[in-house]
Structures are given as structure tokens and as C-alpha cells.
Amino acid sequence: MNKVVITGASAGIGLAAAKYFLAREWTVIMADKIENRRVFDSLKSLYRENVFFVKCDVSKNSDVKHLFSETVKLIDRVNCVVNNAGIIAHGLLHEADEDEWDNVMDTDVKSIFLTSKYFIPLMIENGGGTIVNTASISGIAADYEMPVYNAAKGAVVNLTRAMALDYAEFNIRVNSVCPGATNTEMLNPDNIPKYAAANPMKRICEPEEIAKVIYFLATEESSYCNGVNLPVTGGLDVHTGQPK
Numbered sequence: 001m002n003k004v005v006i007t008g009a010s011a012g013i014g015l016a017a018a019k020y021f022l023a024r025e026w027t028v029i030m031a032d033k034i035e036n037r038r039v040f041d042s043l044k045s046l047y048r049e050n051v052f053f054v055k056c057d058v059s060k061n062s063d064v065k066h067l068f069s070e071t072v073k074l075i076d077r078v079n080c081v082v083n084n085a086g087i088i089a090h091g092l093l094h095e096a097d098e099d100e101w102d103n104v105m106d107t108d109v110k111s112i113f114l115t116s117k118y119f120i121p122l123m124i125e126n127g128g129g130t131i132v133n134t135a136s137i138s139g140i141a142a143d144y145e146m147p148v149y150n151a152a153k154g155a156v157v158n159l160t161r162a163m164a165l166d167y168a169e170f171n172i173r174v175n176s177v178c179p180g181a182t183n184t185e186m187l188n189p190d191n192i193p194k195y196a197a198a199n200p201m202k203r204i205c206e207p208e209e210i211a212k213v214i215y216f217l218a219t220e221e222s223s224y225c226n227g228v229n230l231p232v233t234g235g236l237d238v239h240t241g242q243p244k
Contacts, residue, residue: 001050003027003075004218005067005119007058007111008085010036012184013134016207017082017214022047024215029071029078032085033057058085058111059103068118077126080218081119083112084134088186089148096148108152112159120167128171132217133160134210135176137233153178157229164227173226175217179210180233201234 004021008014009030018028022043027050030040040053052074056067071078086108089100112133123129138146139153156176163174181187181195182205196203213232216222231237 001025001027002079003029003077004080004082005029005031005071005078005115006082006084007031007056007115008134009053010034010039012186013179013182013207013210013214014082014084015039016211017084018043018051020208020211020215021218022051026050026079027075028052029054029067029074031056031058031067033063058083058114059106061114064111064114064118067115068122071119072122078119078122078129080130080132081115081123082132082134082214082218083115084214085111086134086136086152086186089146091145091148093147101148104148104152105155108149109155109159112156116163120170120172123172124170130218131163131167131172131174132214133174133176134214135160135178135229137178137180137231137237140178140229140231140237160229161227168226173217173222175222175225175228175230177210177213177217178229178231178233178237180205180231180236182207182210199234199236200239203234205232205234 004026006014006018009018010032018030021028030053035055043051054067054070057063087104089104133156135156136153138150139157142150160174160176184207210232
């Protein structure tokens, strides 16, 4: 049975991914700093010994080290790590404070360094695996008044490329998914009609649609994909801005 660690797994894209992997008979380690006990208990009743939860703030080295030690106690190997945990920040750059900058960078970028530090040696020892990072369309293009988030997700995009180059020789493929506006708690519901109107498909994305792409990048279905930052945007990213 294949085994995956998913960060930011208590809600949104991470939870959708956990459900998608579980439905396909993977063992899933759900990691999050917030324990959604109702959701986890529901999954545990369905999947029993195939799903586990580890409380983890991925921005902290000690927590990620604990996640790794708990993971190796529970399962003998890790086929995939999904670095999904992330937070967002709004406002002009000169108005951001240092703590806000550090918090976004630590959660969205440093977390990938930390999970890699602990889990990649295990993957190498076991002959390979896959890593899927949740980047964003905001890492490929810019948004109004979101420079901290743009910088963080831009770092994830290029870190994905760098990791792909370095670890291919160890049979580890590294890719990212770059969602557009997605129906999660990170998106202000008041803005959904605006995002939908701006999209060629006239709607926003659902977390389950991102989960399917994460699964594709995690499995042998994407066996020759490496260093790919895959936009899932309904076509928003291909528009030049030309008026219709």
C-alpha cells in the first residue's frame, strides 16, 4: 500500500487531497496545527488503520521533526509528501510588518525546506518517491495588494524546479500544483463572484479538483513529469488581458 504525508490537511485543498488518496487505498498521515476532530473521526471510522493525524506547525523545525518521528513509528515508508500548508496576507508591501512577512514565508516556504530535510533521506533510502508542493497562480503572476503572498508562492515555484533537478537522480520527482481562486476558507466569499466573472469558465475551482491534480502528480500516471508547476486555473493564466 502506498503512503502519503499531507500538510495543511484539516481543511480545504489538504482535506480534499486526504479524502482522495484514502478513497484510492493509500495510507494517509494528515498533518496540521489545527486538529479538526470531527472530520478526522469521520475519516477514521471509514478508513481505520489507513489514516492518522499528527499535530504539526510546519513553520517550526521541532514540530516537523516530531511529524517525521511519528510518521516512521506509524508507517515503514513514505511514497509521497504533499506540502500543502499555507497562509495568505493582504496589503501593500510598505504596510506589512516583519512578523507578517516572516509568518507567511515560514509557513509557505520554510516548511518545504523542513519537510524535505527530514523526509527526503527516507525517500532516498527507500528508492525514491514524489513530492507535490501547493504553489499558486499567485506564484506565476502578480496580484494587487498581495506582495508577501506573491513572493512566497513565487519562491515555491522556483524551489520546486530546483528540487526537481537535484533529486531526479534519486528517483524522486518534484512538482507543484498552482491553483487559481479556490473555494476554501482562504478565499473571502464576498470576492467569489468577482473571481468567477473574471475566469473564462465563469466559476472558481473546487478543492476536489485540485486534489485530483495532486494525486496525478503523486503517482506513476505522471511518471515523466518533473519540475512542473501545473496551473489549475480554468484558463485564467493564459489570457493576455485583451478585451473581448
